Amino acid sequence: MNAVTPQRTAAPAPVGLLAELTHRCPLRCPYCSNPLELDRRSKELDTATWQRVLTEAAELGVLHVHLSGGEPTARQDIVEITETCAKLGLYSNLITSGVGGALDKLQALYDVGLDHVQLSVQGVDAQNAEKIGGLKNAQPQKMAFAEKVVALGLPLTLNSVIHRGNIHEVEGFIDLAVTMGAKRLEVAHTQYYGWAYVNRAALMPNKAEVDRSIRIVEAARERLKGQLVIDLVVPDYYAKYPKACAGGWGRKLMNVTPQGKVLPCHAAETIPNLEFWYVTEHSLSDIWTNAPAFTAYRGTDWMQEPCRSCDRREKDWGGCRCQALALAGDAAATDPACSLSPLHAKVRALAAEEAAENPPDYVYRTIGSNVRSPLKEEIPL
Amino acid sequence: MNAAFPTPGTDASQRLLSPEELEAALRDIGARRYHNLHPFHRLLHDGKLSKDQVRAWALNRYYYQAMIPVKDAALLARLPDAALRRIWRQRIVDHDGDHEGDGGIERWLKLAEGVGFARDYVLSTKGILSATRFSVDAYVHFVSERSLLEAIASSLTEMFSPTIISERVAGMLKNYDFITKETLAYFDKRLTQAPRDADFALDYVKRHATTPELQRAAMDALTFKCTVLWTQLDALYFAYVAPGMIPPDAWQPGEGLVAEPAAPTTGPAGALQASDVPRLPRGVRMRFDQARDKHVLLAPERTFDLDDNAVAVLSLVDGARSVAQIAQALAETYAADAAVIEADILVMLTDLAQKRVLER
Numbered sequence: 116m117n118a119v120t121p122q123r124t125a126a127p128a129p130v131g132l133l134a135e136l137t138h139r140c141p142l143r144c145p146y147c148s149n150p151l152e153l154d155r156r157s158k159e160l161d162t163a164t165w166q167r168v169l170t171e172a173a174e175l176g177v178l179h180v181h182l183s184g185g186e187p188t189a190r191q192d193i194v195e196i197t198e199t200c201a202k203l204g205l206y207s208n209l210i211t212s213g214v215g216g217a218l219d220k221l222q223a224l225y226d227v228g229l230d231h232v233q234l235s236v237q238g239v240d241a242q243n244a245e246k247i248g249g250l251k252n253a254q255p256q257k258m259a260f261a262e263k264v265v266a267l268g269l270p271l272t273l274n275s276v277i278h279r280g281n282i283h284e285v286e287g288f289i290d291l292a293v294t295m296g297a298k299r300l301e302v303a304h305t306q307y308y309g310w311a312y313v314n315r316a317a318l319m320p321n322k323a324e325v326d327r328s329i330r331i332v333e334a335a336r337e338r339l340k341g342q343l344v345i346d347l348v349v350p351d352y353y354a355k356y357p358k359a360c361a362g363g364w365g366r367k368l369m370n371v372t373p374q375g376k377v378l379p380c381h382a383a384e385t386i387p388n389l390e391f392w393y394v395t396e397h398s399l400s401d402i403w404t405n406a407p408a409f410t411a412y413r414g415t416d417w418m419q420e421p422c423r424s425c426d427r428r429e430k431d432w433g434g435c436r437c438q439a440l441a442l443a444g445d446a447a448a449t450d451p452a453c454s455l456s457p458l459h460a461k462v463r464a465l466a467a468e469e470a471a472e473n474p475p476d477y478v479y480r481t482i483g484s485n486v487r488s489p490l491k492e493e494i495p496l
Numbered sequence: 497m498n499a500a501f502p503t504p505g506t507d508a509s510q511r512l513l514s515p516e517e518l519e520a521a522l523r524d525i526g527a528r529r530y531h532n533l534h535p536f537h538r539l540l541h542d543g544k545l546s547k548d549q550v551r552a553w554a555l556n557r558y559y560y561q562a563m564i565p566v567k568d569a570a571l572l573a574r575l576p577d578a579a580l581r582r583i584w585r586q587r588i589v590d591h592d593g594d595h596e597g598d599g600g601i602e603r604w605l606k607l608a609e610g611v612g613f614a615r616d617y618v619l620s621t622k623g624i625l626s627a628t629r630f631s632v633d634a635y636v637h638f639v640s641e642r643s644l645l646e647a648i649a650s651s652l653t654e655m656f657s658p659t660i661i662s663e664r665v666a667g668m669l670k671n672y673d674f675i676t677k678e679t680l681a682y683f684d685k686r687l688t689q690a691p692r693d694a695d696f697a698l699d700y701v702k703r704h705a706t707t708p709e710l711q712r713a714a715m716d717a718l719t720f721k722c723t724v725l726w727t728q729l730d731a732l733y734f735a736y737v738a739p740g741m742i743p744p745d746a747w748q749p750g751e752g753l754v755a756e757p758a759a760p761t762t763g764p765a766g767a768l769q770a771s772d773v774p775r776l777p778r779g780v781r782m783r784f785d786q787a788r789d790k791h792v793l794l795a796p797e798r799t800f801d802l803d804d805n806a807v808a809v810l811s812l813v814d815g816a817r818s819v820a821q822i823a824q825a826l827a828e829t830y831a832a833d834a835a836v837i838e839a840d841i842l843v844m845l846t847d848l849a850q851k852r853v854l855e856r
Contacts, residue, residue: 128787130799176787178799204783206794231779231796270779270796270852298852299796341850346797 126365126404126413128176132205133183133370133381134165136196140186141215143249144237145477146276146311146318148381149185154373162192164394166199168371171399173203177369183210185373188217194227201228208233210274213260214253221260225267232264233272233301238280239287247280249479258295265296272299277328278311278318279474285328289335292343300343302332304350306358308382308437313478321470325353351452352466356427357434358452364432365413369403377402379409382437386446412436417447421455515702518711522649522701522718526656529722532663536729536737541663543671545737547611548749550672552736554608555747556628556728559621561604563632565591570640571647583696590689600689603682610679612753623747627731635724642717649701649714650721654694661687662833669839677839684840687832688805767846768819770838772856774845775815780853782810795853809841813854819845 138153160168169180180200187193188211200207209224210233211217234257238244241254264271273295275281275288285302292300304325307315320328332347339345351357361368361380370378375394378384384391390407403409411417415428422433433439434450442451443458451458513521531537539545540553568587575581593599608618617623639647661683668675705711735742742748768774776782780795782802791807793800802810808829812822823838830837848854 176785178785178792178794179797206781208797230781230794233797268778270777272796341852344852 126409127367129172129367129369129403130177131179131181131368132169132172132177133181133368134168134187134196135183135185135370135372135381136165136187136190136193137185137373139189140184140212141189141250142186142212142235142237142253143479144235144247144276144310145249145314145479146278146305146309148306148309148311150309150382150384151313153185158374159190160371160373160375160394162195164375165192165196168375168394168399169196169199169203169205171394172369173205175400175403177205179206179208181208181210186212186215186217188220189215193220194223197224197229198227201230206230211235211260212248212253213257214250218256218260218263221263221267225269229269231270231272233274234261234264234297235274235276236288236291237276239284239291243281243284247477249477261295261297270299271295271297272301273297274301274303276303276305277320278305279320279324279470280318282320282324282328285331286335289331289339289343289345293339298344299346301346301348302328303346303348304328306348306351306435308385308435308441310478312441316469316472317474317477319352319466319469320350322353322467324470325350350466351435351438351450352462354452355454357431357438357450359430359432360435360437360450362432363413363429364411364436365403365409366432369399377406377408379412380435380437382435383408385437386440412447419447419449422449425455510708512706512708513711518702518705518714519698521711521715522652522698523655525715525718525722526653529719529726530653530656530660531722531725531729532656532660534726534729534733536733537660537664539737541667541671543667547672547674549732549736550668550675551611551613551749551753552732552747554604554611555613555618555752556624556732558604558608558618559624559628560632560728561591561601562621563636565601567636567639570636571644574644574647587689587693590685600682600685603685607679607682609754610676611674614752614754617752622745623752625728625731625735625746626743628728631724631727631731635721638717638720643713645701645704645710646713646717648697649705649717651697652694652701652718653721653725654690655698657690657694658687658832661690662836665839666833666835669835677842680839681843684836684843687836687840688830768842768849768856770820770823770842771818773815773818774813774822774849774854774856776810776813776853777855782807793853795851798853800848800853805840806844809844813845 137156137159138149139156172180182197187209197207207229208231209229213234236244236257237247244254245251261271273292277285288302289300305311305318311318329347329349332345336345365379368380370381371394372378376391377394378391383389389411392402392406397406418428418433422428431453434453436446438452439448439450440446442462449456451462453459540550565588568584572581572584572588575584591600593602605615605618609615638650665680665683668680669677701714705714735746780793782791782793785792791802793802793810808826809822812825819842820838823834823841826837827834845854849856
């Protein structure tokens, strides 16, 4: 135990752990939330370390574990890791592309107690979907995978990330979810961090398309009440108030990267000078309470105006720190997605401008590519 | 027949009653003067009122509901120690809720909306009878101005309310096709809250009414409260039943309603029935969360915090018992009316089913 470490601002116990087991993935989606510099296989944590991390997570109060990546089933030990979750009473959520080895491992995952599957679908039309995901023949694999999930009696959530390349398919996603027998559908408008930030001009829909998609979802929610739950994430740039990123910095969620670095959110590494701790060097509890990256923006002490005196400060928690950095040039600024930010009008104008132009080609995610982070290059607004 | 005030024998009014005798005397007041005996309530519960007469009741009674936390806050402000305040403040939480959309007042608004009222009209209280306002205000003043013992004793009508609630819910569901279980959700909570509140208040009165004079004062306070309730029904009867003299400015049938009366005759799509056998599907489970010292329901991408009632219900959701059987089991455990519990848990289970975390 690191009992001597001084206690900082009291942090509620985290409820969720996002376990990015690997960055390897057969898909190459241009909005991937992984960082631009992906971890290589040789750097990934071993099975025993993940099992220790999960044990510490359960002791710390974590309830949900999101087994993610990359493609989590690319790990040979995904079944063992899932079994560990079940033994610890942790709710296991497999966030998968459904391609590659996913289908082959599904029965074993079910047998050891997997709780829930979240399957990504890039599009409804197979050709469009495979263009977005950058993998030929992915769509039939996904359909076969979904069928097996439902046949086993596992709850299925379909996750669709929405952008200008598929926003015309929102009705189709809803129909697809119903046909597949999914219980939940996430209609998640792209959040512009990481790869999505690089590809923002290729992905940004216009306001009319966004409004239309919201109306469709609202009508379907009513029509499909009791049959399909639809969660809608609206695009930040068109919203009135920002999202409380990850439920507030260091309040609900921890994210462990393939090599064991612990982040308050999956994009946190874009913020320079934050000191992240590794599970190989500290206990999860110590990291949650004391790691500089977690204490930096926890609570409200760090806030500037207009957040500091805003009565929404403990609702939005200032929005997203990474977006504040990317758009305002200061990670402690008010998220410019917020209508109260002095930069908000510029953000809206920027989104509208990009959405009005012909989309450039996607920059697909790849491991070891030479994509320069626009966050360091671009002049903030 | 019934005296205006209970008159225990001359001896009894002179001597100090034992705590048990005092309780019996208090219960006797309720047995003779509580408003379940009022003709308007008999009509209400037996299905003899028209829809507009039920509306008049819901509208006027809203003012009483809305002022209860004001009354309790006045009482709270005078309680001398933290332990008592902690207990009493729960009543305010019960009524006001601890967030938007929660609490007894909100549930009463739901009831008023359920019989067709526009929410804003109800909130404005402009259509209520003067007698309603006078009675309720008199109660608030009484609690603010009289001794603490009398103020607490005046709340003891809660001892009698589970009976009336059971009668009311069962009767209204049976007799009015415009009343749904959802509409009556207010009473589900009161069924467990009222006895808890009354137990505390009764205990307080028994311990603090230590002289014949104080005991008399406690009994008079309870009698006064019964008249507060009774008078409101007198006024409703006079205005809306017979002779039907509606005072100027009071609500007239047709006023304050939403254009399309929100009066569903059936529950929302997919509502559970008493004969349904609910179960938690794979991927949904209840567990005790040690870190936060409470039960939670874990489900895809979400966690539900569970209160004691929800835990009691979900512990019996096993894929074998029907809703009716679950209600029966709970009724035996908590010595309450199964019909009322059933209405309560149907609402809760339907909500979970619509969120796709419960199946049948």
